[in-house]
Amino acid sequence: MQIFPCPFCGPRDETEFHYVGEPKARPEPAEAVSDAEWSAYLHLNANPKGASREVWLHMTCLESFLMTRDTATNAVLGSEPFTRAAS
């Protein structure tokens, strides 16, 4: 079992969390986006080995946030509120 840090609730059991995906900006404007760009946005991920910033959802308080996690060791390196990181 792992403990994940929700920026609002603090440390909680990993079963309370849901992986959302890699943080990436939706290509805009929609009418100018090619099929290839849209497909890449939907399906292609960097999937780095090592430190990776990921969007997670804490399912009990419904907070979306960014968590940095080492994908090779599963070590949690930190978390930050999504709104602060996006601004």
Add this chain to the structure above:
Amino acid sequence: MREMNWPPARGVEGTRIDRPRLMARALSGRGSALISGDLEAAIVALAPGAPILGLYALAPEGAYALRIARDRALLVTPAPLGAADGWREGWCATSVDEGWAAVDVAGPHGPFALAQGTSADLAGGSPSAALLFAGLRCLLARTQTGFRLHVEAPWLEALLIWLDGA
């Protein structure tokens, strides 16, 4: 049993588990409202003086609010509020008197049931009272005799079945 042949759900009123070392009782007649936005302003308007509680905080006899998220809480009152739903100045309330249920758990086996239901660090505290308990999204408070779980009413039966086997 046929798949569609569901047993009738137990009514909230009078629902209880009476085992030698574990007692659980569903509370009835209380009021609850989901509030969002400016929580302090909502409480001043709906239940002045009600404290906003985090995880496993001691629930007082009177009204209290259990924090769910930064801007959302469940306000629990001794009787239904009867307040109109909708947005006011910076906050919103939705009556869920029948939508949420509460269960008081007590008895010498209570702490073991609590430890089985969640691995959250209850001594460490948390601003949010929301957690997964027995796999169900609940709000957890402490009482003088044990603990209290608030759960969305459709999950009450599952919670009681789990508690009965804990």
